Structure formats: structure tokens, C-alpha cells
Amino acid sequence: MADVNRGNRPLSPHLQVYRPQLTSISSILTRITGNALLLGALLVVWWFLAAATSEAYFATANAVLTSWFGDLVMLGSVWAIWYHTLAGVRHLIWDEAKMLQMDQAEMLGWAVIIGSVVLTLFTIIVV
Known part of the structure; x- marks a missing residue:
């Protein structure tokens, strides 16, 4: 059967009707932060290895x-x-099959975002 509507369809119709939701954005951000933490940890490991190598190399890494x-x-x-x-x-809360309704899931998303900013500020000020 021939597709008579071939030229009238957009290539990606889901991109025109899909609105990103807080839960999907926060899930993507969780993956991004996990990878970013790996890169930060590699910098710290480099700093430790430089400290164990030589004073000049440590000065470079420390700078x-x-x-x-x-x-x-x-x-x-x-x-x-x-x-x-x-x-x-x-995700542990969701694994217990709790707070899965859309409004509760969105509230948890905002709690993660706001909580992370507040705890970051607390860590910077106290430590």
C-alpha cells in the first residue's frame, strides 16, 4: 500500500507535541551529575597522584x-x-511504590532540586 501522505508529515512529530516534564528532566540531570562526579573525582585522584609523585608536579596540579x-x-x-x-x-521512595502520582512525583523533583541547592550552600558555609 502506497503512503499517499508522505510529503505532508513532519519528520519528528513527537518533538512538536512533547513537553519536557520535571521528572524526565531530573532523571536526565541525575545521569549527567553522575558522570560529572566521575570527572571531579578524576581531578582529585590526579591531585593525590601528583602529591605522591614530585613537588613540582604537585605544584602544577595544586595550581x-x-x-x-x-x-x-x-x-x-x-x-x-x-x-x-x-x-x-x-528513587528509593519510588522503589517502595510510594509517591508515584504525578503531583507527588513532581513535588519530589522540586524537593531534590531545592534540597540540593540548600545543602550545597550549607556545605559551603559550614565547611
């Missing part, structure tokens, strides 16, 4: 980690670890 870029990466890592942890708690 990178204590620069504005290193501070930004470490700040992002603090936020990412809080976000990733709270998102994990959210």
Missing part, C-alpha cells in the same frame, strides 16, 4: 585545583553529589 576553574569544578561537584544523593533517595 589547577585551586584556580578559579578548580574552584568552579569543586563547587559543581559539591552540588552534583547532593543532587545525585537526593535523586537516589527519590
